[in-house]
């Protein structure tokens with residue numbers, strides 16, 4: 149496929165780009181490169197790069213795309229408030245990225261969510277039409293994510309939904325699902341028992357009785373229950389739920405494995421390790437006298453984020469990990485429901501010790517204390533380029549990769 153569109157761009161942020169674990173190049177701040185960009189990707193690319201000049205170039209599509217493939221887009225990589233946070237803007241907070249995120253796309257973050265799309269082979273051997281879209285979580289910010297990323301990526305409908313858990317930042321956009329389903333149709337929604345019961349209570353009108361579709365202008369969902377560690381299949385995608393501790397609650401992580409392939413993609417959007425029984429029974433009061441369960445960072449070396457360590461590691465060992473997405477809310481200890489930088493770093497080193505070295509790791513769920521550039525630099529210092537260590541980078545909204 150020949151493309152005559154391209155541009156010289158100057159990199160606003162240092163960035164490592166990796167596609168399908170093969171093509172990898174590193175861009176330093178203020179370096180200039182010639183990029184070949186298909187016209188339809190131009191808008192998305194210009195969100196990230198400063199465009200200086202228009203040139204021409206040739207781009208060849210990778211072989212795996214020619215036989216149909218799965219594409220993943222990160223629809224959101226931020227915390228439950230999203231970034232910018234209302235509070236930080238109204239209170240004119242200065243020691244976070246909220247103010248700067250309005251101009252800086254890599255620091256503007258919606259609630260964590262991804263969409264996996266199966267792409268048909270194109271007639272000319274190039275990228276064809278989107279044939280199926282699988283959405284993971286329907287966030288409070290679903291509307292904003294859909295408006296930003298669906299049209300430029302050929303996504304018109306959502307064909308199936310998977311939920312990680314029942315929190316508002318994972319299910320708060322469910323009402324909008326009517327906008328991405330054909331009128332009169334129902335969308336299968338996969339969830340565990342706790343989450344399914346919860347959304348049936350909060351959104352009863354989305355579950356019409358005996359499969360009938362409401363004549364009102366509302367969405368229609370058909371529930372499908374899954375169980376921890378029991379794989380289920382959607383088209384040629386095998387999905388295995390891996391339960392994770394999420395502070396006092398639970399969240400489902402997932403392994404996505406395309407049948408007949410040798411790799412998997414791991415998505416752990418919300419996790420925190422569980423405190424020990426003693427800490428649970430006698431949690432020390434914090435500076436304000438509040439009793440909050442204490443969570444020790446060193447627990448991560450023993451994979452205490454997993455509800456069942458051995459069963460979870462068994463899945464992670466089953467296929468090579470082409471890509472892993474991990475929760476990382478902030479720099480310092482404190483949050484009881486989300487892991488923070490030292491904990492996630494410890495967890496990644498624990499994976500390495502087990503011989504689990506993903507080809508690429510990205511962070512999601514990043515709070516407004518985490519500036520993209522600062523975090524990327526720190527991660528390069530911690531993991532950059534050494535044998536036996538996975539490359540780790542902050543994710544950003546709209547980031548795309550192929551499975």
Ligand SMILES: [Zn+2]
Nearest residue numbers: 236244246516
């Ligand atoms: Zn903020």
Ligand SMILES: [Zn+2]
Nearest residue numbers: 313315394418
């Ligand atoms: Zn949550």
